[in-house]
Amino acid sequence: MSRIWSFLTATRGSGRLHWTDWVSYGYLVLGILLMFGPVVWLVLSSFKTQNELDRFPPRFLPYAQETMELPGFDEALPLFTVTEGEYAGEVVAQTRRAAGRAEIVLPVDPETRIRLQATQLEPIERIAFATENYTDLFERFNFLRFLWNSTFITVTATLLMLLVNSMAAFALSKYEFRGRTGVLLIVIGTLMIPQTVVLVPLFLIVTQMGMFNSLWGVIIPGAATPTGVFLLRQYMITIPDEILDAARMDKASEWKIFWRIIVPLSAPAIAVLAILAIMWRWNDFLWPLIVLTQSENFTLQLALNSFQGELQTDWTSLLAMTVLTLLPIAAVFMFLQKYIATGIASTGGK
Amino acid sequence: MLAILTPIMRIIEIPMLALQRLLGINRLAWVFLLPNLVLFGLFAFLPVFLNVVYAMTGSDNVLLVDRPFVGARNFGTLMDCSSYLDPNTCREDKFWRAVWNTGWFVTLQVGIMVGFSLLTAIILNRDIRARGFFRSVFFFPVLLSPVVVALIWKWILQREGLLNAFLDWTGIGGINWLVDAQWAFTWSVFISVWAHMGFYTLILLAGLQAIPRDVYEAATMDRASPWRTFRKITLPLLSPTMLVVLVLALIKGVQTFDEVYAFTGGGPGTATTFIIQYIYEEGFAGAPRLFGLAAAASLLVALVLVLLTLVQLWLNRRNVDG
Numbered sequence: 274m275s276r277i278w279s280f281l282t283a284t285r286g287s288g289r290l291h292w293t294d295w296v297s298y299g300y301l302v303l304g305i306l307l308m309f310g311p312v313v314w315l316v317l318s319s320f321k322t323q324n325e326l327d328r329f330p331p332r333f334l335p336y337a338q339e340t341m342e343l344p345g346f347d348e349a350l351p352l353f354t355v356t357e358g359e360y361a362g363e364v365v366a367q368t369r370r371a372a373g374r375a376e377i378v379l380p381v382d383p384e385t386r387i388r389l390q391a392t393q394l395e396p397i398e399r400i401a402f403a404t405e406n407y408t409d410l411f412e413r414f415n416f417l418r419f420l421w422n423s424t425f426i427t428v429t430a431t432l433l434m435l436l437v438n439s440m441a442a443f444a445l446s447k448y449e450f451r452g453r454t455g456v457l458l459i460v461i462g463t464l465m466i467p468q469t470v471v472l473v474p475l476f477l478i479v480t481q482m483g484m485f486n487s488l489w490g491v492i493i494p495g496a497a498t499p500t501g502v503f504l505l506r507q508y509m510i511t512i513p514d515e516i517l518d519a520a521r522m523d524k525a526s527e528w529k530i531f532w533r534i535i536v537p538l539s540a541p542a543i544a545v546l547a548i549l550a551i552m553w554r555w556n557d558f559l560w561p562l563i564v565l566t567q568s569e570n571f572t573l574q575l576a577l578n579s580f581q582g583e584l585q586t587d588w589t590s591l592l593a594m595t596v597l598t599l600l601p602i603a604a605v606f607m608f609l610q611k612y613i614a615t616g617i618a619s620t621g622g623k
Numbered sequence: 624m625l626a627i628l629t630p631i632m633r634i635i636e637i638p639m640l641a642l643q644r645l646l647g648i649n650r651l652a653w654v655f656l657l658p659n660l661v662l663f664g665l666f667a668f669l670p671v672f673l674n675v676v677y678a679m680t681g682s683d684n685v686l687l688v689d690r691p692f693v694g695a696r697n698f699g700t701l702m703d704c705s706s707y708l709d710p711n712t713c714r715e716d717k718f719w720r721a722v723w724n725t726g727w728f729v730t731l732q733v734g735i736m737v738g739f740s741l742l743t744a745i746i747l748n749r750d751i752r753a754r755g756f757f758r759s760v761f762f763f764p765v766l767l768s769p770v771v772v773a774l775i776w777k778w779i780l781q782r783e784g785l786l787n788a789f790l791d792w793t794g795i796g797g798i799n800w801l802v803d804a805q806w807a808f809t810w811s812v813f814i815s816v817w818a819h820m821g822f823y824t825l826i827l828l829a830g831l832q833a834i835p836r837d838v839y840e841a842a843t844m845d846r847a848s849p850w851r852t853f854r855k856i857t858l859p860l861l862s863p864t865m866l867v868v869l870v871l872a873l874i875k876g877v878q879t880f881d882e883v884y885a886f887t888g889g890g891p892g893t894a895t896t897f898i899i900q901y902i903y904e905e906g907f908a909g910a911p912r913l914f915g916l917a918a919a920a921s922l923l924v925a926l927v928l929v930l931l932t933l934v935q936l937w938l939n940r941r942n943v944d945g
Contacts, residue, residue, distance in 0.1 A: 441659035474673030497662035556768035
């Protein structure tokens with residue numbers, strides 16, 4: 274115990290904890306609660322049955338009532354303990370309940386119906402995860418379709434973006450040609466045109482190209498990004514020209530140099546961009562909302578948003594769907610946390 | 624993955640080699656640039672010009688040939704106000720409500736967020752254990768999708784949710800948070816800060832770590848108090864990073880839409896309707912679709928964003944030089 278204590282109270286510097294250290298750790302613990310707490314609550318709630326969700330005040334863990342199959346009854350009956358009266362302490366199964374009165378049977382004698390006050394009964398519960406909330410999603414909704422749409426958009430858009438942006442970055446970092454400064458200025462210029470301010474004309478162009486209500490209408494307009502070009506160019510500049518010259522001596526074509534030398538050597542930068550692109554695309558909302566109006570084309574984000582309007586009270590499905598939507602991002606985060614942090618810090622977000 | 628890509632790249636090599644023979648190596652650069660430039664042209668520059676055309680034409684047709692020229696009438700509609708301070712006196716009262724909402728939202732959100740980010744970054748920059756872990760604790764909501772953020776908090780704030788259960792328990796009593804205009808606005812600011820502060824914390828932490836240690840050692844030698852050290856050393860040396868963070872936060876704040884739209888739908892009433900939602904609803908969600916008005920409003924937003932982006936670029940350049 275004392276070793277744990279000394280581990281916790283030791284500082285990286287020397288000496289014991291100053292009061293400011295206590296304040297800092299207090300702040301950080303509060304931070305954990307505030308940042309992780311809501312997500313933990315979401316995940317726990319997603320495993321609760323409808324009955325349990327309706328309960329107020331809510332309980333921390335998901336519980337379900339014990340049930341028992343008895344001869345003569347089609348469905349499993351919920352189990353209770355009787356708290357007072359003649360049958361106090363007995364475990365009983367409830368067959369009906371109405372207006373504060375409950376009809377119960379003893380498991381040993383399912384034939385005899387006994388009437389009791391509902392207040393005399395205490396439900397027998399155990400911790401149980403209602404996994405049917407998740408399996409129902411696949412039966413009740415077109416969930417796989419939304420998952421496929423989101424995955425298709427994310428994967429295709431990321432690959433396309435990496436290819437197009439790395440080609441441009443290669444040209445801008447490894448070739449001397451007239452107009453290079455002009456092109457760089459154009460790329461910087463596009464920084465000033467976020468999608469949010471050109472929604473109307475973008476909608477016209479996409480519609481005219483026949484991509485309205487098509488996944489391609491979401492994928493193509495965002496395929497070229499100024500941040501992507503800059504990030505990759507910055508990295509490619511550091512690749513020595515001698516390598517390219519050596520390859521040219523060996524009669525390698527320019528495309529082969531790009532594909533066989535530049536792309537593999539830029540792998541760290543490409544990886545960072547790939548992670549960022551996956552995040553943007555998976556979480557993208559406004560533009561898909563405009564382009565994809567038919568529900569069979571919905572991405573997970575759109576489906577989630579439209580269901581929260583339709584299923585005002587059906588939180589069981591909604592919570593499970595929310596958890597499934599954040600799962601891929603959580604997985605990416607766990608494994609690639611470090612790259613994401615450096616990537617975002619170096620590009621300034623989008 | 625590579626197994627699929629290699630044959631594709633081989634196929635692309637054939638026309639590329641032909642082009643290389645035809646153009647020479649240096650002019651081949653344009654071929655490499657072409658896809659990117661075409662996409663920029665079609666989906667960034669062309670829309671900017673078309674936006675102006677839309678803003679100057681009327682009717683609910685999306686095709687430009689069907690849209691009659693109306694000059695500055697759309698801007699006139701937006702600007703028709705007896706008093707800009709009171710949206711009720713405006714012809715497009717919803718636009719002005721959205722403008723004012725966005726203004727308040729950005730002021731509060733950016734102020735609170737940058738303040739907390741700075742505090743968090745300073746604490747994370749101290750000699751603490753498990754810094755990497757704590758850094759990711761504050762960072763991870765940045766990765767959540769806006770809709771997920773909205774639903775997480777809606778679930779906590781619903782009438783019979785966790786927060787109301789807690790308030791009931793303390794005896795304060797629950798509040799129907801998202802039905803009350805002011806609470807809905809307050810919580811919109813809160814979830815937006817919650818979702819994005821990790822990003823700015825990360826940038827500020829990098830800024831703090833770039834301050835050389837010996838400056839602090841010198842301050843300790845001179846027996847400067849921690850507060851004085853903070854004011855005279857940390858703040859001035861961090862101010863370039865602070866400015867970048869402020870401008871970035873402003874650029875993103877003005878464009879706030881997703882999480883608040885999924886969270887409150889802009890309501891109750893128009894209490895949390897922001898400018899991008901106004902554009903979305905005029906142009907795409909309502910009937911008739913008022914593309915001209917949406918485009919005119921977009922141009923006004925674009926103006927603000929261009930100014931902010933120019934400041935950002937100027938700051939970046941200054942930081943690199945200095």
